[in-house]
Amino acid sequence: MPNPKTRFRYRMAIAVTLVSLGMRANPAFAQEQNVVIQWNNAALQGVRDSKIGPPMVARALFIVQNCIYDAWAAYDPTAVGTIYGGSLRRPASEQTLANKNEAISFGAYRAVVDLFPGDKTSVFDPLMAALGYNINDNSTDTTTPDGMGNVTCNAILSIRHNDGSNQLGNMTSSGVPYADYTGFVAANPATVVPLGPGYDxxxxxxxxxxxxxxxxxxxxxxxxxxxxxxxxxxxxxxxxxxxxxxxxxxxxxxxxxxxxxxxxxxxxxxxxxxxxxxxxxxxxxxxxxxxxxxxxxxxxxxxxxxxxxxxxxxxxxxxxxxxxxxxxxxxxxxxxxxxxxxxxxxxxxxxxxxxxxxxxxxxxxxxxxxxxxxxxxxxxxxxxxxxxxxxxxxxxxxxxxxxxxxxxxxxxxxxxxxxxxxxxxxxxxxxxxxxxxxxxxxxxxxxxxxxxxxxxxxxxxxxxxxxxxxxxxxxxxxxxxxxxxxxxxxxxxxxxx
Structure with a gap:
């Protein structure tokens, strides 16, 4: 059962961040957040709690949104996904908001857990529970929205695990995620700040x-x-x-x-x-x-x-x-x-x-x-x-x-x-x-x-x-x-x- 205090702290952290950015300056903008925004917020919390650098963050946020987009596209009459194109498109009768929300949520969940595993129990599992979805649902049936989200996201993750980022740390002997494997060596030795007048x-x-x-x-x-x-x-x-x-x-x-x-x-x-x-x-x-x-x-x-x-x-x-x-x-x-x-x-x-x-x-x-x-x-x-x-x-x-x-x-x-x-x-x-x-x-x-x-x-x-x-x-x-x-x-x- 998700800890209500954990969920409250998470939501308050998001609210404080948005206020600090001026995002809620106009009360007329107040509205219920759709699932894309909720998962975007969850991913951003994953970023704040991680120690990865700027380009790694850019890649991670794209992967999350790519999984969201591809799951959603199967329930749109025109758009096509980045992996399966239009081959997974569901009939018009199934192109409902409920199905889109579910497919998006399963796709986003698989992505954020893969990218920010440290926030699984504190952020991502509680959000799935709040939305009414089962985190242990691993369906691969693409005639259902849960299966659609799982399948499309897993396909994206499979490709991204081998995209040259070294996310899994399997390209270096250290096993450290995102470690450099190109052999870069700094031309200058490390120094304190400031260098000072006595530096060589x-x-x-x-x-x-x-x-x-x-x-x-x-x-x-x-x-x-x-x-x-x-x-x-x-x-x-x-x-x-x-x-x-x-x-x-x-x-x-x-x-x-x-x-x-x-x-x-x-x-x-x-x-x-x-x-x-x-x-x-x-x-x-x-x-x-x-x-x-x-x-x-x-x-x-x-x-x-x-x-x-x-x-x-x-x-x-x-x-x-x-x-x-x-x-x-x-x-x-x-x-x-x-x-x-x-x-x-x-x-x-x-x-x-x-x-x-x-x-x-x-x-x-x-x-x-x-x-x-x-x-x-x-x-x-x-x-x-x-x-x-x-x-x-x-x-x-x-x-x-x-x-x-x-x-x-x-x-x-x-x-x-x-x-x-x-x-x-x-x-x-x-x-x-x-x-x-x-x-x-x-x-x-x-x-x-x-x-x-x-x-x-x-x-x-x-x-x-x-x-x-x-x-x-x-x-x-x-x-x-x-x-x-x-x-x-x-x-x-x-x-x-």
Whole structure:
């Protein structure tokens, strides 16, 4: 019997997250959540409770929505699934909301348990019970909705277990899920933050990524390169993970000795020195670090806002979230292929390298404001427990994910109009609690493009990315979104396969 307290905590966690994102700012949007939204929320809780990286999250959310979509498509008169096409379509008399809900729920349940097994008993089993379904129903009879959900999802999982992600850990001797199997080795040794004026900069390779060692709030960790193999993962609409590699290489990364390398570092120092409360809260809001839904899940929550705003049906959400997560999954593949290919330096390394021994003006740390410091002591506007993400810089995952997501939502709605917002109370900062912001600050996004662009520039405010990382990510993200939208439409209109 599910524990009512566990279910209450889960639902409250979802409610708090949506409120924090401004998703319930308009009482007119209040409505009963359909099963697609309920399973999307369950998957997002799985993300928050897991320790997987951004491209892994993008893939996981796509798999869940792919299972939902394929189970649903069998009960639609036109749409076709990604595995069986239209061969499992049920007759019109069976194309009922009850059958769609059941098929979707069994498909989603199989997916989330496979992807986030740690939340099976605390989140996923209680949701199945609340919906009135038996978690031990393993039917493979596709004339029934439970069997349909099981069969379509199991087919997708069978393919995805061999898609190059190493989800099962069976491609490496360590057996660690999602471990790199390509042999990536960092060119620079790990370092603490900041590097400091006494660091041996003569041995540093200034074009290349450097892992960091820091206390994460529980223990001291040294970063691996998360997702080094991700360019090999099977995409949705891309021809390959390297499809846009030549396009991306036209714009960066800047190399040491060039004016661009020096200018991009100086730009971030200037941003840091001038950081105001609004820019700080933009950096924090979009950070999406550990124990959050991460950038891919952030756009799922925006999708939930659109679902409520536009009074979506189950049919609408089965299609919209399929397209949205497919595009963001492909965005992760392209961004991480670029990261591995360029292996480019982060600001946390490049700025101390360039400016050690020189006096600069920059943010000095929590509650310190702008101070004079040796350039070797420069730090980004980030929590000390997660000073910079564990992978190379070029290109920005935030920018790529967000641009792709914005394209899908604007194409789905037929307009760039968004209208969501979030408000921060005085002193609500994570990095400078009690001080920042001094007064309430509202972030308002009239359009999806506004939200996407703010996500991109937030990484410059936070000292995580250079300008080229951001702008190139935005440009390629749009291309990815357009490509995914065209392919998704071919499934919706029954012309795929």
């Amino acid at each position: 900069y003569s041995s540093l390779q200034p074009n290349f990524w450097q892992p960091l060692t820091y206390f994460n709030g529980t223990t001291t960790v040294t970063q691996p390169c998360v997702g080094a193999q991700w360019g090999n993962v099977t995409p949705f609409a891309l021809t390959s993970g390297s499809q846009y590699r030549s396009f991306i290489a036209r714009f960066g990364p800047a190399l040491y000795g060039s004016n661009a390398y020096q200018q991009q570092a100086q730009e971030l120092i200037n941003i840091s020195a001038r950081l105001n409360d609004r820019e700080k809260m933009i950096a924090e809001y979009w950070a999406n670090g550990p124990h959050t839904e991460l950038p891919p899940g952030h756009w799922d929550l925006f999708g939930q806002y659109i679902s409520a705003r536009d009074n979506h049906s189950v049919d609408d959400d089965a299609k919209m979230f399929f397209a949205l997560t497919a595009a963001i999954h492909d965005a992760g593949i392209v961004a991480w292929d670029a990261k591995r290919y360029s292996d480019s330096v982060r600001p946390v390394t490049a700025i101390p390298f360039l400016f050690h021994g020189q006096t600069i003006q920059s943010w000095g740390g929590p509650y310190m404001g702008t101070v004079s410091m040796d350039g070797g002591n420069w730090i980004p506007y980030q929590p000390s427990t997660f000073p910079t993400p564990p992978f190379p810089s070029y290109i920005s995952g935030h920018s790529t994910f967000s641009a792709a997501g914005a394209i899908i939502l604007s194409d789905w709605t037929g307009s760039d109009t968004f209208g969501a917002s979030v408000t921060f109370a005085p002193g609500s900062s994570v990095i400078e609690p009690g001080l920042t912001p001094a007064t309430s600050i509202a972030l308002v996004w009239p359009t999806f493009t506004d939200a996407s662009n703010q996500a991109g520039i937030s990484r410059r405010y936070g000292g995580i990315h250079f300008k080229a990382d951001d702008l190139t990510g935005r440009a390629v993200g749009k291309k990815i979104g357009n490509q995914a939208w065209l392919k998704a439409q071919s499934y919706f209109n029954g012309k795929a396969h």
